[in-house]
Amino acid sequence: MTLPSSTLLAQSILAGIFTGALYGLLGLGLSLSWGMLRQINLAHFALAFLGAYLTYQLASYGGVDPMLTLLMIVPLFFVFGIAVHWVLSHFKVTPFNSLLITFGLTIIIEAVLQWIWTADYRRLESSYAEHRYRVGELFLPLPELITLGLSVGIAVAAWLVLKRSDIGKALRAAAEDAPIAAAFGINQRALALLLSGLNAALAGIAGVCIALSYTLAPSQIYTWIGVVFAAVMLGGLGRPMGPLIAGCIIGVSEAVTMAVASPSLAPLVSFSLLILVLLVRPGRA
């Protein structure tokens, strides 16, 4: 195990931050719905891949700019998220059963993806991928920069809204104790619907970012679950900046492990980290 050069190390740290930004973006919606709505939304991943495939379809065959697909995906997913939440809240589903139901949803979405786009690998060829900037000896690819920008921007915005705005305070109160919040005049149902719509929209945005940088296959849905859940747990449920920061820590530790040791060892770092956090500070959840 030889130490890599400082350039390689810096490049891997950078790559880790980029991956971490995507972990954070995917984790944000998950964390908010778990922490504030008590729903563990496994379908978040399937939704992100649905978004990615839609972007792929529109950009590859419709000639639409990948970023413009957001205009369609965000409202569409917003409505979808509201519909799912309506069902879950109508049946007063427990957190654990919400996980199972959204797993059912994941299976269905995966099957649909497989049916339309087959199980083969797909890759979006777009002009974005060709743009890369050079800073010193480091390369900064444009798709990853977009992901980082979106992830940081959205996390900061969510943080500000939750911390400062009246809606944010109402949301936090409702998350703490929904019936009491309702007794004080907070329209908890409307807020929950709004939040779940936004969470689904976040999955769509993450999906566009996935389409920009990654190869797509329906089975890929499951490869993200473990590591993003790790980021969500490490970051603390319901904390908007948590998944981003934790995601970057995981991303960097993985990338450095890949550079220093072997790529196949990368999961060991992130999941050992998660297990340690669960055992030492389970109160974060």
Added chain:
Amino acid sequence: MRRSLTLVLLAGVLLAIVPYLGLPAFYESVLYLIFHWVALATSWNILSGYSGYFSFGHGAFYGIGMYTTATLTSQFDVPFLWTLPVAAAFAALFGIVLGAVSFRVKAVRGELFALLTLAATFVVATIVLNVPLIDGGQGVYLSAVPMPDFGPSPSGTFYLLALGAAVGTLVIALLIYYARFGTGLFAIHDDEDVAEVLGVPTFKYKVAAFGLSCALAGVVGGIQAMFVSYVTTGDVFTVAMPLTVVLMSVLGGTRHWLGPAVGALVITLLLYSFTAGDSAVIGKVAMGVILIVVILFMPEGILGQALKRFGRKPQDRAARASKSQDRAGQASKSRDHAAQASLPPSAINQQLEAAEAGTDSVPASPRPEDAAVGLADAAPAAPGRRAAASGSSEVLLVAKDVAKSFRGVRALKGVNLSVYRGEILGLLGPNGSGKSTFINVVSGHFPATAGSIVFKGNELVGKDAHLVARCGISRTYQIPRPFAHLSVLENVALPAMFGGQLTERRQAEEDAWQWLEFTGLAGRAHALPDDLNLHQRKFLEFARALAAKPELLMLDEVLSGLTPSEIDEAVALIHRIREQGTTILFVEHVMRAVMALCDRIVVFDQGLVLAEGEPQHVMSRPEVVSAYLGKPIEDEHAANVSGVHAHA
């Protein structure tokens, strides 16, 4: 239970004939798949379904089994069948270590446990992938490994192995279901803290169930490794596998030993019929839709729902119950009259003690009739109440400098008090003075920060709550915490199975009927706690605490929230309890009841003992009055305290 066991074994024997019928190999492979999933889902259910700790790491244990067999057969030429016990041992070892670590952390429950086990799967997968001896990234081929040929054909041999695994797993799940072990696991599912306080060794049970569940998964994995004959980490350690197992169990019903098997059968057939029909996508969609529909509309699963609708209701018992309740009702009425009309309870107590001295020991009988007999005898000898109160000078429990801090808050700052055998000791004090904390510390619900509590010569501080329960201490909770999924009868039978007595289930249920009659709940024996009103739920708390036949019973505000007539009933009940020789520690705000019941009271204030002594005497002391009511009002306080609800 006998019948179920016979049926499972009979089905196993009948199915074992199938490979000898000369059917096409196709049937054997379908049935192999079914047995495979039945065994996996049932093994998962032993921990996760029974105790509610949903594990998403079943893939890890299954994978450990697979790789154990793969490595031992391919690298060390160990005969295949010999590797199966080793596979079980390795998987169990890993499960026990993981369980021993994670169950120590109290907050790792529910979703966190699910996530922890999922993460463990990835860690195991990464290690396996990176150790060349085990896998090293290439996968392991087993096609050259010799297969034992006890079956009529190779596929028949696999069929028999999988059948054996499925039947074995089902038998184990069934035995646990009906055993004390299973009852304990179901109690953990509903309320782990209460289960522990009632005497269930929760940690031990969880680790044991986890180890067993893992061992069985390991065996199934070992067989499957040989069946697929090519093992890779990518195929073995997936998220989909544990999710499928969870899906099958939930679909069938996790609260029954047969539930997961039903779910596994349905899902496997469904998937198979669709893949066979070349429409795997539709099969998957159907699986997703079924999962969603089942959870939304029948949360108890197919089998759970079916049993609810078509299952035999325990009518015979219920009929018996109402009859005997009538009897008991009459008996208890006459007894109440006797008790309230002329008899101070301490007199009976004295009587009991006399009897105890004579016969060495009078078992605390659950039969109210016996107590009634004792009562009649005691009737003439009933003079001074207080004199008899502390008649026993035998100290039952001594608390010395007991302190309890919650981070910065010092709830108990060094409490010293003694409880004498046979007395009713009232624990009073304003809200927040540490009364309930004291009960929580004595019962082991919270560990003490410092000090010592000695009960009959045994040190309680540092003991797990279930060991405290075994010593003969039981308690009620201020807000009733019944096991929500167990019937009233099962709720009451449980402490008898786990508390100081460790009686068998049958005997425990027999005794439970007595306690239900004693508390007037016999008519509701088969109801679920949710269907009871507050008054009945409080009495259920009583019955449950009594069923352990404790020597020391701690009652935590059992009267709060009850109406005056319900309070009268409860007071009469407490009298009856003491008549049976039980010592009672009684936390209460309702002063009327305190004055009527207590032989002695101890007043807490800000985590310390403020005063101690006879009720009338203590309650007129100025510092007690001011702790309760603020500044004493001149001359009136003595009159004030005797009959007033003193909610501070």
